[in-house]
Amino acid sequence: MKDLIIPPKGWTKDMGTPERTGKPVHLTIDGVAITVPAGTSVMRAAAEAGITIPKLCATDSLEPIGSCRLCMVEIDGHRGTPASCTTPVTEGMQVHTQTDQLARLRKGVMELYISDHPLDCLTCAANGDCELQDMAGAVGLREVRYQKGENHFEVRANGETNPRYIPKDSSNPYFSYDPAKCIVCMRCVRACEEVQGTFALTIEGRGFDARISTAAPDFLASGCVSCGACVQACPTATLVEKSVEEIGTPERSVVTTCAYCGVGCSFEAQMRGDQLVRMVPWKGGQANRGHSCVKGRFAYGYASHRDRILNPMIREATDQPWREVSWDEALAFTAGRLNAIRETYGRNALGVITSSRCTNEETFLVQKLARAVFGTNNTDTCARVCHSPTGYGLKQTFGTSAGTQNFDSVEKTDLALVIGANPTDGHPVFASRLRKRLRAGAKLIVIDPRRIDLLETPHLGDSWHLPLRPGTNVAVLTAMAHVIVTENLTDQTFIAERCDLDEWADYAEFVRNPDYAPEAVEGLTGVPAGLIREAARAYAAAPNAAIYYGLGVTEHSQGSTTVIAIANLAMMTGNIGREGVGVNPLRGQNNVQGSCDMGSFPHELPGYRHVSDDAARAIFERAWGVTLDPEPGLRIPNMLDAAVGGTFKALYIQGEDILQSDPDTRHVAAGLAAMDCVIVHDLFLNETANHAHVFLPGSSFLEKDGTFTNAERRINPVRRVMAPKARYADWEVTQLLANALGAGWSYTHPREIMAEIAATTPGFANVTYEMLDARGSVQWPCNDDAPEGSPIMHIDGFVRGKGRFIRTAYVPTEERTGPRFPLLLTTGRILSQYNVGAQTRRTENVVWHDQDVLEIHPHDAETRGVKEGDWVRLASRAGETSLRARITDRVSPGVVYTTFHHPDTQANVVTTDNSDWATNCPEYKVTAVQVALSNGPSAWQESYTAQANAARRIEAAE
Amino acid sequence: MTENKLVRMANQIATFFEIQPSDRAANVAAHINDNWSPPMRAGLLDHVAQGGDGLSPLVLEAAAMIRPARAS
Structure with missing residues (x-):
């Protein structure tokens, strides 16, 4: 028997529909008086009052659709039995959630659902964790009177193949989709749209023919990014983690923090004994608000991978095998x-x-x-090679080395300027939150050599892509500042109150120089001047404009200067110190x-x-x-x-x-x-x-x-x-x-x-x-001055006192293209892999990305005779490696792109020792290279592999 | 560390401060004092003493303000 402690400790209740903000509304539910914000559903109001209305298609992470009809209630003065999930509260409303009529109707609804559902509960992966099962119990369903007829779950019916039966789809490595168990509540479809923003799922057919569809042969071949939102939303075992199928339901849950990217999602580690059954995003997590990506949600298998070394080892010299001690x-x-x-x-x-x-x-x-x-x-950290310029630049301008906002702030943003970051791959949960805002009408400026996925957000409104040449961030940002200053789009009140005026006067004079006009730098940056002007005007005009940036800003010889240029833009437009604005470095690692x-x-x-x-x-x-x-x-x-x-x-x-x-x-x-x-x-x-x-x-x-x-x-x-x-x-x-x-x-x-x-x-x-x-x-800061911590920084003044404008002149990197190395290589990340791949390569995530590939524009490929999938040699003055080519117009002509997740490709053999002037952060993002057809791995790669294999030997135990 | 690298790094720092309105040499020296370890500073100062080949004029001007390594 279950422990009947309601609610159990640590349980986060599903309130049925999302939270609203509004004026207080008073109503009575089953005689209990409750006050909730206007716009709240009757279902949520009941939940707030401690009353649980039966439901299937509603859950509090999704907007309600009133489809299952199980949540109907009676309201005095209203006709019929409205769905409580889609009925907003009104002043003085009297609601009844349990009457004889409701009980009879709900039984009828459940009877219909169950008539087309396999009754294999005892062997089902969701046994004990199934909302359909719970609701059958809750409404007191005791019999199904319908005759066996057309259904979706029997493989064979009446001695013939059942045309409505669709076999289970196990193509995704982490979860399975069993259409036989689907009740078409559309929670998965809505989760994919509303929470994740990928729109990989849809419904095909109507009425009894309605089915969930990926519009592809299977999940793996579809646009699904395996974030797990649909699995989490599914009330049955239709979408279920394979780990739950294998292990069984968890028996305890511990809230912890994901060890992948800098978004820092909170998860429940759901355990059985000391075995991890699954990681489920925690609704109370203030960074992720209950959402996750494929890495945090599923790619934890490395923690128990057979490659883990569990004993200390030593050796006198590195040409010897390891000795376990x-x-x-x-x-x-x-x-x-x-x-x-x-x-x-x-x-x-x-x-x-x-x-x-x-x-x-x-x-x-x-x-x-x-x-x-x-x-x-002599202590340093890998932040040296990623965000050290953030430390320098923000300390010089604002006074402290940190992003100014919390992630919730994005919900108030009217325009997001994303520069040198690829959030859908590098910071997926933040990207989903941003996309939600973009769908609601926020504008988007992307400054990136590559056409990143964010630009392909479904239902995206106004957007600008500034496809600059790698290494010209400072030129583009200073040109934006030139436009804002010369067209008088600055926030003079903010500047007068919050910034050092002498430095502002100097800076304003500096950027007025026609040398920094978009037209003057067009030849350098490759960005049409008109586009820079439009973007600058849009940024300055937005009531709340926020800048989000990543390593495409910092990993340059002018990384620190670029961070300063970003801070200058935010200060001159008054976009600091409140919700919806700010300067937000997206950190790579947790x-x-x-x-x-x-x-x-x-x-x-x-x-x-x-x-x-x-x-x-x-x-x-x-x-x-x-x-x-x-x-x-x-x-x-x-x-x-x-x-x-x-x-x-x-x-x-x-x-x-x-x-x-x-x-x-x-x-x-x-x-x-x-x-x-x-x-x-x-x-x-x-x-x-x-x-x-x-x-x-x-x-x-x-x-x-x-x-x-x-x-x-x-x-x-x-x-x-x-x-x-x-x-x-x-x-x-x-x-x-x-x-x-x-x-x-x-x-x-x-x-x-x-x-x-x-x-x-x-x-x-x-x-x-x-x-x-x-x-x-x-x-942080969390001290006597800010006992509750500090969601937004620099609210009443900058940490350093007055905000400081600093001149930012574009200085070309020493890394130049020429006859030997005519292309520019820039590097980045992909959703399914993480950093050097040590963790994600040891998970099933390799099905999405089993090798690094070189993205090259069709024009550059054609002149080199390179076709899709060919082995190509990528050479710079530092070294060379070989990998396969992918031909795409995501990159501009003259630019090639790859990731660095796999050691056998070793993209960093090619990158040089150029670095940021202030912090020595390496210039990963710009390397002059040549690309040519090759037969396979380079000699260096082969000798590297041989050395690595020799160096990994472990002496057999005696 | 090779002198080439030190020269390159110092010149890069000078390039940033060169266009700033004031205290250019002092800021170059301060940046190097704050961020370079004593042996790196000693290497640069040695190079300056030997004529400072390849160093930008601003680095040479800043050299007087670069703190030598303390004897330890």
Whole structure:
């Protein structure tokens, strides 16, 4: 028997229809008085009053359609029995949800439904988790009087093949679609439209012939992006997770945070014992509001993949096979090497790389290990290669390195300017929220060399695509500023109140120069001047305009300048400090924001305080009982340069794969090979581990407690749902290593690390695990000035005081096309894969993307004799690789595009060591290349594979 | 680190500050002091001492304000 505790602990009730805002309306339901906002449905009002009206086609994530008729009610003074889901409340309304008439009618409805539904409940995957079953119970259905007749579920009827029977579709790797169980409530169709915005599903036929259709042979061949919204919406087992079919229903649920992109979706990890049954997006998640994408929803199988390394391993030299050892032996070996290196070469020969995939607490400990135990500021993080220019640019202009908004803000946006980002692939759940707004009429400007999917949003209104040449962001944005200033479209009140006026006057004069006019830069940028003018006018005219940007902004030699140009645009139009506006960096990894906040950079202590700041250093010196170095340490590229130069010898890398993710692979490999002690702490033997001496097994996000901070500065709890498979959580491993070096740390739980962060970092002063448990999440700054956290920043004034305008002149990158390398390569991501692919390649997601391909324009392909699917050689001055071509006009002539998810393609062999002037963030987005037909993998790829295979050998146990 | 790289990085920084209205050299020096490790700064200053081949005039002007590495 079920535990009859209603509602069960942690249960989030389905309110039936979406929440509304409006004036209060008073009504009575079954004698219970209730007040709800105008526009609320009777169904939702009843739910608010604690009364559950039977329903099938309604759910609170979707607009109601009143199709199933199960939710009918009686209303005094109204004729008939209206559907409560589509009937809005009115003042003084008297509603009855349970009368003899209603009971009889509902039984009739259920009887009809059940007459065309297979009664295989005991062996059905939804057994115990089926709304149809629940409703049959709720209305007291005891018999089905209809004769067996035409139906959709029997394979054979009357000895003949049943023409209405459609076999189960198992083509999607994660869920199945069984039309026999479908009740045509259209929840899946509506979820695909309203929540996800893909419109992959529809209804074909009418009445008894109505069927759900993908308009394709099967789900996999359709436009479905496997976000899971339809599966979640389905009230029966028609759409059900294959994991539930295999394992059974979950018995407990733990709310945690996705470990993929910077959106930071909240999920319920639904468990049976210590086995994860499924990840279901949590309605209470304030970043995702109950939505998910294929990665977070389904691609968690890597956490239990057979490639996981579960024992520590060491080796004297990297040409030897690995030797599995005990934790004690591994730590003793590592400490011995590190001490010897420090003795011989000094403390600055050591360094660490913190992970943007690990928790705040783990990152904090790794930089503490460098600063307090190694005695060096040589700490950096993969944010170096993605959003370090955001840190610089926003700190200079606004005063702090963070996005200004929460994701909910998009619901108030009238125009979104998306530059250098591909949200439908990189930040899918945010993209769905943005698309919802675009369908409601918000305008869209996309500045991108490629025609991204966002531009193909169904029901998109006014939109502009500025297909600029890679590397000319600053020219385009400064030209937009020129238009806004010369056409007097600025917000003078905002500027006068909020910005430094001398700097504004200087900047305004600077951009008035005709050299920055759209007509003047058209030749450089390739964007028609008229288009830039239209976009600038639209941005300035929108009541609420928001800028969303990604790595197509930062990963350039002028990355920091571009971020400044973005901030200038937002300030001059007054688009800062309220809902619907702002400057929003879309962070690549789950904890990029957090790893930056936690002092991962070599020049900044936690909370973005410079290491030369005596007062800030004193706080940590007191807390840690050590003296800290006041000089900045080495950045990742500097570490590699110093290693090649012979002065940098040891590197502890937690949860990053710099050999695959960082530019100029040969240079990275040379740097790693020159070190005497490379410690890789990871789930898998990644590419970097090919050059490592010590491998410490890591723990997945399911195996530890901690917090991630997403792109909207939201500190989200990560909760342990199973024991660490390799015995220790990552924070424990760092502590063991520190203690092997004599540190004497004694943390027993990550909450104690958070307490240390709060005690030392002003923006986190009031953050505790108890608060996160109570509130779900909180956005920093969270301290006595902002006890509830800070959804929107710079409301009454900028963090630095007055907003600062800074001149932004376009400087062409040194990476130029020429006769040898006439094309420009730019790189990006795809929906189904994530970053270097270490996680997603170890899931079924490979069915969507099993190799990186080179997108090339038909004109460029034709002149080279390249056809769809041909092997092509992609060469730059840094190196060459081979991959298959895809011919598309998504890219402009002269531009080619690829992803970097697969190690056997290694797009980064081709990228160069050019970098951002301020932060050394690599210029991934612009590489001059040549493309030519080839026979297959390059010699380099083959030798790389051979070396990788040799380096991954593990000695057989004796 | 090779001198070439240091020269390139320093010139890139100078290019940004060159067009700013004031304190150009001071800002170049401050950016390098804030972000470069002592050995990198020492490498650049050595190169300046040897004539500063390839460095932009603004970097050479800023050199006097670049903090030398402390003896440790």
